[in-house]
Amino acid sequence: xxxxxxxxxxxxxxxxxxxxxxxxxxxxxxxxxxxxxxxxxxxxxxxxxxxxxxxxxxxxxxxxxxxxxxxxxxxxxxxxxxxxxxxxxxxxxxxxxxxxxxxxxxxxxxxxxxxxxxxxxxxxxxxxxxxxxxxxxxxxxxxxxxxxxxxxxxxxxxxxxxxxxxxxxxxxxxxxxxxxxxxxxxxxxxxxxxxxxxxxxxxxxxxxxxxxxxxxxxxxxxxxxxxxxxxxxxxxxx
Amino acid sequence: xxxxxxxxxxxxxxxxxxxxxxxxxxxxxxxxxxxxxxxxxxxxxxxxxxxxxxxxxxxxxxxxxxxxxxxxxxxxxxxxxxxxxxxxxxxxxxxxxxxxxxxxxxxxxxxxxxxxxxxxxxxxxxxxxxxxxxxxxxxxxxxxxxxxxxxxxxxxxxxxxxxxxxxxxxxxxxxxxxxxxxxxxxxxxxxxxxxxxxxxxxxxxxxxxxxxxxxxxxxxxxxxxxxxxxxxxxxxxxxxxxxxxxxxxxxxxxxxxxxxxxxxxxxxxxxxxxxxxxxxxxxxxxxxxxxxxxxxxxxxxxxxxxxxxxxxxxxxxxxxxxxxxxxxxxxxxxxxxxxxxxxxxxxxxxxxxxxxxxxxxxxxxxxxxxxxxxxxxxxxxxxxxxxxxxxxxxxxxxxxxxxxxxxxxxxxxxxxxxxxxxxxxxxxxxxxxxxxxxxxxxxxxxxxxxxxxxxxxxxxxxxxxxxxxxxxxxxxxxxxxxxxxxxxxxxxxxxxxxxxxxxx
Ligand code: SF4
Numbered sequence: 001x002x003x004x005x006x007x008x009x010x011x012x013x014x015x016x017x018x019x020x021x022x023x024x025x026x027x028x029x030x031x032x033x034x035x036x037x038x039x040x041x042x043x044x045x046x047x048x049x050x051x052x053x054x055x056x057x058x059x060x061x062x063x064x065x066x067x068x069x070x071x072x073x074x075x076x077x078x079x080x081x082x083x084x085x086x087x088x089x090x091x092x093x094x095x096x097x098x099x100x101x102x103x104x105x106x107x108x109x110x111x112x113x114x115x116x117x118x119x120x121x122x123x124x125x126x127x128x129x130x131x132x133x134x135x136x137x138x139x140x141x142x143x144x145x146x147x148x149x150x151x152x153x154x155x156x157x158x159x160x161x162x163x164x165x166x167x168x169x170x171x172x173x174x175x176x177x178x179x180x181x182x183x184x185x186x187x188x189x190x191x192x193x194x195x196x197x198x199x200x201x202x203x204x205x206x207x208x209x210x211x212x213x214x215x216x217x218x219x220x221x222x223x224x225x226x227x228x229x230x231x232x233x234x235x236x237x238x
Numbered sequence: 239x240x241x242x243x244x245x246x247x248x249x250x251x252x253x254x255x256x257x258x259x260x261x262x263x264x265x266x267x268x269x270x271x272x273x274x275x276x277x278x279x280x281x282x283x284x285x286x287x288x289x290x291x292x293x294x295x296x297x298x299x300x301x302x303x304x305x306x307x308x309x310x311x312x313x314x315x316x317x318x319x320x321x322x323x324x325x326x327x328x329x330x331x332x333x334x335x336x337x338x339x340x341x342x343x344x345x346x347x348x349x350x351x352x353x354x355x356x357x358x359x360x361x362x363x364x365x366x367x368x369x370x371x372x373x374x375x376x377x378x379x380x381x382x383x384x385x386x387x388x389x390x391x392x393x394x395x396x397x398x399x400x401x402x403x404x405x406x407x408x409x410x411x412x413x414x415x416x417x418x419x420x421x422x423x424x425x426x427x428x429x430x431x432x433x434x435x436x437x438x439x440x441x442x443x444x445x446x447x448x449x450x451x452x453x454x455x456x457x458x459x460x461x462x463x464x465x466x467x468x469x470x471x472x473x474x475x476x477x478x479x480x481x482x483x484x485x486x487x488x489x490x491x492x493x494x495x496x497x498x499x500x501x502x503x504x505x506x507x508x509x510x511x512x513x514x515x516x517x518x519x520x521x522x523x524x525x526x527x528x529x530x531x532x533x534x535x536x537x538x539x540x541x542x543x544x545x546x547x548x549x550x551x552x553x554x555x556x557x558x559x560x561x562x563x564x565x566x567x568x569x570x571x572x573x574x575x576x577x578x579x580x581x582x583x584x585x586x587x588x589x590x591x592x593x594x595x596x597x598x599x600x601x602x603x604x605x606x607x608x609x610x611x612x613x614x615x616x617x618x619x620x621x622x623x624x625x626x627x628x629x630x631x632x633x634x635x636x637x638x639x640x641x642x643x644x645x646x647x648x649x650x651x652x653x654x655x656x657x658x659x660x661x662x663x664x665x666x667x668x669x670x671x672x673x674x675x676x677x678x679x680x681x682x683x684x685x686x687x688x689x690x691x692x693x694x695x696x697x698x699x700x701x702x703x704x705x706x707x708x709x710x711x712x713x714x715x716x717x718x719x720x721x722x723x724x725x726x727x728x729x730x731x732x733x734x735x736x737x738x739x740x741x742x
Contacts, residue, residue: 124356151286151293200352210268212304215569215584221307
């Protein structure tokens with residue numbers, strides 16, 4: 001049961017793409033020929049349906065957000081919140097008098113902060129006609145970034161690769177995006193994309209240097225706002 | 239000029255590697271644009287469209303932070319720095335011997351699109367020195383934006399600068415193509431402008447500002463919105479603020495001004511731009527500058543006082559419904575008898591205090607004359623302006639947290655709009671104590687001198703004015719040191735997370 005809930009939540013934000021995940025996608029042969037499907041998805045879909053119909057879609061989305069977190073207690077926490085949810089209905093997430101609900105809110109806030117940071121700092125490299133980026137988040141936030149970047153660049157082929165969790169968010173131009181677990185071989189091949197020379201990289205570095213005002217130099221402030229740990233794949237610091 | 243590396247007719251002298259040439263231009267024209275402080279991409283919410291590139295997020299998105307700690311959200315460039323004017327404070331003035339460059343419209347489009355696709359930026363901030371004439375410059379700017387919106391199908395954020403003196407037909411086009419349009423005041427008074435920018439005329443700044451304000455309002459009314467922009471929600475709790483009185487807030491307008499403005503627009507005397515704009519621009523079906531207009535004033539180049547600056551800002555907010563007034567601490571770049579000598583420290587702390595005063599106007603229900611007076615025309619930089627106001631009005635304190643109205647709560651040092659909202663909602667369930675205030679992140683170090691909770695103060699307090707002033711000044715000192723040391727922190731999203739409000 002727990003695993004099912006977890007599966008459902010983890011694939012949460014892209015559930016509308018599940019059908020798509022079942023089909024091989026012809027035009028997208030750059031790195032992926034097939035997409036994993038296991039019987040778990042069916043079970044997960046059932047749990048998902050139960051949450052949406054018996055609690056609410058809003059709650060489902062919020063819990064999906066929580067499920068991206070790395071916190072050790074998150075699984076257990078979601079499970080308990082769900083139990084409360086089936087009992088109290090759609091207002092469950094406002095009932096902060098329950099310690100579990102409070103904890104859940106904390107986790108969601110942290111995940112959201114982390115995800116928003118990556119929304120700002122994701123950097124794409126152009127490889128052929130595809131734009132590829134690597135990130136190393138603590139939480140599994142690529143699905144959170146999915147709708148954001150799909151709206152931003154609807155007609156562009158792009159991929160956001162989570163190097164930590166070895167997952168990729170794949171967005172073919174003008175089509176829905178989907179999530180994909182990377183095989184070892186795919187992962188290794190994709191590692192090299194940042195070495196490919198992209199002619200706008202230097203252009204951006206130049207801009208980045210020129211736009212700072214020397215007389216106002218303030219490294220402490222820059223580090224506060226753009227912590228060193230989050231600079232790893234960021235073009236202007238590479 | 240021998241060291242020109244590009245000529246104004248856009249003929250680059252680099253032929254071997256066009257990308258290198260573009261990079262050199264970018265270096266010159268980003269450097270030339272960096273003194274403009276506005277870099278926010280906020281104020282417009284627009285989803286993406288198939289076939290187009292980009293969207294716009296109301297709260298704005300910062301993509302990076304430069305070495306000076308300032309947020310980078312837009313590709314901030316000048317179209318050209320080959321300016322024919324000679325504004326004393328400006329590094330691009332004609333009398334300076336510096337490398338000059340001019341982008342072609344296509345080059346600007348390419349850079350914007352390519353940077354956008356890599357998630358470096360949220361959009362474009364385009365300004366320019368005057369090339370040939372204001373109209374010629376504005377025409378080139380419009381041509382660039384038109385190309386970007388049509389051929390390049392760019393749907394992201396654009397902030398365009400209006401060139402003072404350009405015709406209103408061109409400003410109309412620019413507003414239809416961009417999300418925000420702004421004309422820099424640079425100086426708060428006519429005299430200082432004449433002295434500093436002999437080629438500019440205050441009426442070339444204020445008239446278009448007025449026209450833009452009316453055109454924005456007209457478009458808003460036509461799309462079923464209130465004529466004036468909605469302001470931060472906290473203003474709805476206030477009986478009175480520079481945005482108008484509460485009665486009107488609640489009735490959905492935005493103060494009595496809103497009503498007058500609406501009447502004004504609907505009557506014949508309105509100065510909104512009426513003439514047909516470039517047909518192609520109308521056909522795009524865009525709203526005129528949905529993100530509103532803003533302006534910038536330079537701090538510390540001429541002898542302007544804080545009194546003049548803050549009163550001018552208030553007038554701009556009220557009259558033209560500006561979204562923001564930005565303050566830019568002057569960095570001595572040019573040698574000129576009328577300017578501070580080279581090497582004069584940059585007035586960063588003053589700039590910071592002005593921003594604080596500006597927030598008091600926009601979010602706290604203060605009027606300019608409460609913050610600074612004609613006989614003491616400058617702020618006390620040692621202490622933040624809200625603490626300073628409270629110290630001058632000790633007769634109004636202490637305030638009982640459990641019963642005070644939102645207006646009064648908002649005036650207590652250490653309590654901001656978020657704190658007020660938390661207090662109001664928590665009060666409904668029972669009385670508050672200091673412990674709860676602490677959990678709500680109220681800054682008790684400041685607030686303690688001004689409040690009671692259930693009739694009690696926090697510990698024994700010495701309520702001598704001079705003593706409190708000393709304590710609060712000490713409290714402000716660390717903050718002040720950080721700023722004078724280096725730069726201040728800019729992060730456009732702070733406002734939104736701090737205040738949990740709409741757009742800035
Ligand atoms: S018009 Fe004045 S402020 Fe603008 S670029 Fe030219 S010299 Fe500088």
